[in-house]
Amino acid sequence: MSAICEACDKPHGGLFIAGCRGCGIRSLARGPLFFAAAQAGKLTREYRRALLALGSDAAAVHAEVKAQAEALAAGRAST
Numbered sequence: 001m002s003a004i005c006e007a008c009d010k011p012h013g014g015l016f017i018a019g020c021r022g023c024g025i026r027s028l029a030r031g032p033l034f035f036a037a038a039q040a041g042k043l044t045r046e047y048r049r050a051l052l053a054l055g056s057d058a059a060a061v062h063a064e065v066k067a068q069a070e071a072l073a074a075g076r077a078s079t
Helices: 021-030 032-040 045-052 058-073
Strands: none
Touching: 021 032, 021 045, 021 058, 032 045, 032 058, 045 058
């Protein structure tokens, strides 16, 4: 997937652009809603709501967020 904004070009910089889907995915991957869902072992209500704001299939968006979290942890980005 190609970068879609300036912030996506530098995913480890901490900049997020409102309205950019890639930034939304990255923000969730680095945020407390994803962490809480991982700790709970399920998609929490709040996390599911955030996922649905990025796409109509929460499970598919979650897979994108999970892949992004793994990529960021490995020092690369999947945007």
